[in-house]
Amino acid sequence: MEAVLWQTLSGTRGGPNRARILKTLDDRPRNANQLAEDLDLAYNTVRHHLDVLADNDVVTSTDAEYGTVYLPSDRARIHWETVETILNQLDA
Numbered sequence: 001m002e003a004v005l006w007q008t009l010s011g012t013r014g015g016p017n018r019a020r021i022l023k024t025l026d027d028r029p030r031n032a033n034q035l036a037e038d039l040d041l042a043y044n045t046v047r048h049h050l051d052v053l054a055d056n057d058v059v060t061s062t063d064a065e066y067g068t069v070y071l072p073s074d075r076a077r078i079h080w081e082t083v084e085t086i087l088n089q090l091d092a
Contacts (some may be wrong), residue, residue, distance in 0.1 A: 001057075001075050002082045008056045009086045017041065018049045018058075019090050022072060022083065025059060050074040 009019040020039055024030065032050055036043040050070055053059040060073040076083060 001079050004084050005058065005076070005079060005086060006055050007084070008052065008058055010090060011029045014049060014052070016084055016090050017045065018053055019087055021046065021049050022053065022058060022076070025071050029069045031069050033067075035070075 009015045009022065017039075022036055024038055025037060030038065032043060032046050035041070035050075036046045039046070050059065050061075054061065054070075057073050058076045059070045061071075062069045072080075072083075
C-alpha cells in the first residue's frame with residue numbers, strides 16, 4: 001500500500017491535487033461538490049481524482065447515488081504515517 005500511496009499522491013502530475021483531497025477528507029467526509037468548492041477545483045477534476053483514489057483503495061464512499069460522501073479508506077488509515085510523510089513533502 002505504501003508504494004500505491006506514493007505513486008497516487010506524488011508520482012503523477014495530478015498527485016498534489018489528490019493529496020489535497022485526501023487531506024481535506026481527513027478533516028471530515030465530504031461529497032464531490034463540497035470538495036470542489038472547498039478546494040477551488042472544477043467538479044469534473046475532483047470526480048476524476050476521487051475515481052483514481054477509489055480505484056487505488058485510498059478513499060471509500062457511501063453507496064448513495066446522489067451526493068456520495070467520501071472518506072479515507074481503512075487501508076489508507078493503517079498507512080496514515082506514510083500519507084503524512086507525503087503530505088509534508090508536498091506541503092499540501
